[in-house]
Amino acid sequence: MYSPDSSSRFDSPYLSQSVMPAEPSVTDKAKDFVSAYGKKLLLLIAVIAVLYFLADFFVLSVKPVSISVVNAENQGVSATISIFVPGQTQPVATGSGKTLDAQLKKGEYRIEVSSGGYETYSDALIIGDESEYSVQLEKPVQTIVKSVDLSQNVFLGQEVSGTVVLFNKSSKNETVELAFEKDFEDVVTLESNAILVPSGQEIPVNFSVLFPDSTRIKDAKKGDEKNGVVRIKLTTNRTKSVDFMLLPSPKITMTPSTLNKQGLQSGTPLQQVGKISITNNNEFSVPAFIVTADAEDPTMNNWISFSKEETMELAKGQKDEIIVYISPPVMEDDLTIAGASKIRVSSSVFSKDIPLQLGIKQTNTNFDVKPSLYQVSLTQTADGYPTNRSNKITLTNRGSVPVQNIDVSVSPVLCKSGGWLMFESTYQFSEIAPSESKTISMAISAPSTAEPDSSQTCHVKTVYDNPVSGEPTFKEFDIVITTR
Incomplete structure (x- = not known):
């Protein structure tokens, strides 16, 4: 008798085929490799790491x-x-x-x-x-840059002066040199860059800054903010900086283009030649302007004066005016001022020459001296000859300049001593101004011994300084006194 198991085995249709083992997976193979070589692999990695560290420590680093x-x-x-x-x-x-x-x-x-x-x-x-x-x-320099002074506004093409103050805080004299850096680079000039700074003292050092006209400005209207640094050479911490604005060349309107005035009178002071108008057309302030005369004949510069010789600083859009006067001296002939003669209006950033074309007339020295009457007739009465006080001498300056040192006299002596003509008011004057008149009162009579139908000629002479030449000049006339 057979068991179920053995029976079923014989009944299987596959008993005649052979049974094959399954193929191992990749994971199984990896596990087998690690199991067989893992310890050796870890040891190899450790050796490589040690060798790399040693190489890096002793060779590679x-x-x-x-x-x-x-x-x-x-x-x-x-x-x-x-x-x-x-x-x-x-x-x-x-x-x-x-x-x-x-x-x-x-x-x-x-x-x-x-x-x-x-x-x-x-x-x-x-x-x-x-x-x-x-x-x-660094050098052990004890001198420091105490301060740097420079104009707040610097214009292209304008040479501006600045000052560096150095202070030597050590007990020994030091000789230092300065370096100009940042926006000062290549635009600063020093007279000498070997500067002796006495111990315990501070000294000023002058320098000049000039930015060429070709320098580029980012903001052509308002200018660029700049920063200049002054450093003591061979040190890094002995420095001081200063901020300033770099501005373009200013736009200025100035009128007139020419000062033309004819008919000026020589010997007359403070005649107005014209008015100069200056306008700032920029977005920034410009320095004050100075006005000077530059005549072809330098002596004429003393004739010209101004309502003011310097303007104020002109703010944005601001305007100022200067009146030009001339006080020509007395002269015998007419004079023309032209050619290279000019008025110069200038500032540190702008300059303009205004040509002069002036015509000056010769000095008028018309001085008139005359009596009311050249002839006076006296009629004898029981009391003698009367005294005539209606005849006067009038001195009139019809010229354009004062007449000075005037003296009036009578000759011969008999006219006065005999009582024919006597001055009853002052007959000497220090000056008579143009258009001014002076009067001399006279008493005209005849001595009691004078016969009727007789006459006496009195010579009146006036002497004064010629306003042009300064030489004594004479005016003379006769007054004839007759009796009847």
Whole structure:
């Protein structure tokens, strides 16, 4: 008898086929590989890591570096250079000269640099990916820049003066040089750049700034904000800066184009020649203007004067006026002022010449002296001859200039001593102005001894200084007195 299991085995249709084992998966293969070689693989990775670390520490991280020494002007300086690992007293690299070439690993070091005349430099040095490094040495200068003074507005093409004040706070004299940087670069001029600063003192140093007309300005209307720096050479912290505005050449309207005046009278003071008008057409203020005379004959400059010789500073759109006067002296002939003669109106940023065309007439010296009557008749009465007081001498200046030092006299002596003609008022005058008159009162009579039908001629002479030549000039006439 057979069991069910053995029976069923014989009844299977597949008993005649062979049974094959299953194919292992990828995961099974990986597990088998790790099981067989895992420890060896980990050991290999560890060995490689150790070898890389050792190579990096001893070989790969060491790199050639170059360390140069310069001063504050970026000039090479010969120095002693030492490089230390922090905490160690022996340098890992040292040398002398302007440059030290060394083999260093990346990381932090301490560097010391010393050179005669310079402050010793000691600081951290971080070596990274770069191969070139620089150390800057400074001179132990005790002088400082105390202040920098410059006009708030600087115009293109305008040479502006400024002042640097230096102060030496040490007990020894120092000689320093100045560096002008930032917006001062290439536009500053110094008379001398070897400046002796006495110990404990401050001194002013003058400089000039000139921006060429070709300098580019970003804002052509309002100008550009600028900053200039003054530094004591061979130092980095002895500096002072100043702010200013760089402005374009100003636009100024000035009239008239010519000062033309004819018919001026010589000898007459303060005759108005014309009026100069100045207008600021800019978005910014412009400096004050100064007006001067520049005649072809320099002596004529003294004849010309102005209502004011300097304007105020002109704000945006502001206008100012100057009146021009002339006070020509007395002269015998007419005169024309023209040619190269001009009025110059100028400021630190603008200048214009206004030509002069002036015609001046010769001096009028018409001085008139005459009596009321040239002949006086006296009729004898029982009491003698009467006295005539109606006849007067009138002196009139019909000219354009004063007449000075006037003296009136009578001759011969008999006219006065005999009682024929006597002055009863002053007959001497220091000056008679143009269009002014003076009167001399007279008493005319005849002595009691005078016979009827007789006469006496009295000669009246007036002398005065000629306004043109200054020489004595005479006016003379006769007064004839008759009796009957």
